[in-house]
Amino acid sequence: MKPAIATKLASLVARARELDALLADPQATANLDTFRRLSKEHADISPVVASYHDYLAAQADLAVAEEMSKDPASRDFAQAEAAAARSRLDSIDEAIQVMLLPKDPNDDKSLFLEIRAGTGGDESALFAGDLFRMYARYAERKRWQVEVVSESLGEVGGYKEVIARIAGAGAYSRLKFESGGHRVQRVPATETQGRIHTSAATVAVMPEADDVSGVEINPADVRVDTYRASGAGGQHVNKTDSAVRLTHLPTGIVVECQDGRSQHKNREQAWRVLAARIRDQQVREQQAKEASERKSLVGSGDRSDRIRTYNFPQGRVTDHRINLTLHKIDAIMDGDLEEITGALMAERQAELLASLAES
Secondary structure (H helix, E strand, O other), X not given: OOHHHHHHHHHHHHHHHHHHHHHOOOXXXXXXXXXXXXXXXXXXXHHHHHHHHHHHHHHHHHHHHHHHOOOHHHHHHHHHHHHHHHHHHXXXXXXXXXXXXXXXXXXXOOEEEEEEEOOOOHHHHHHHHHHHHHHHHHHHHOOOEEEEEEEEEOOXXXXXXXXXXXXXXXXXXXXXXXXXXXXXXXXXXXXXXXXXXXXXXXXXXXXXXOOHHHOOOOHHHEEEEEEOOOOOOHHHHHHOOOEEEEEEOOOOEEEEEOOOOOHHHHHHHHHHHHHHHHHHHHHHHHHHHHOOOOOOOOOOOOOOOEEEEEEOOOOEXXXXXXXXXXXXXXXXXXXXXXXXXXHHHHHHHHHHHHHHHHO
């Protein structure tokens, strides 16, 4: 085990003892918020501390086995025990390194999913609709809730743009690597001569801000417009100024929301989307400043990056960041994304472990 990791573990053990004492003190936990904060911290570090104790126990077993191996009568047995202890040490050491990797504070949050048609005209709008259905079906498999915030329908179907909120445990952790350019190669329904076309759509995945007030937005910097919603929704939607458009003047970010029946609900939802977009922009600017020469393969989420190709004639989906090709396009378009999201998460973990080894 590296000395830096051993030092970190020793400090966590000491902190765990402090937390045990605080949680056992009625005065220290009289405040409910304090109790929750301490309990969460204790729950976060307890698995690491338990693994460290397992590591120390394996070290002790190894020391005993090596001592026993000096006796010819028990040498064979002791050597087998020593080999088993070394194997446990390696396994626990690797597990501890994973536990100590920096955690994304947004992983447990809900998210806003934005899909926009790109090059390809009507076909790109149809593809955007297919992508939205793919993510909605994946969310259904995970028992997450999907709420359409805003939509702009394509001329022949699909979406020119659709924004949805996906709420559920770990939603952002599974979908955060989906941001980027998605390309499709297929024969469009509108194609009469059977030619394969290439179209594109962009996807943006942004964690929902815990509290809109937590994002610094000066109300004077936001122009609020209300207007009459268009499209489906009945007479009430079409006869009242229920739709809301927010324009953040410093950044030029525009958010429109017209899905709800009331202006109040649309206004509240629009502010949440605006906060998420501003936070997302701030994070990306900060990441750009801190970018090292070794660029993360799956962590950049650059909107201009072409991250994935969906080739229907060949029945394959290829994620270009990790060179993963799966020949089950129908299942993937029906929401079977677990293999792709799992591979992306594993690649990100491998990158973090490599960075830890270099430090």
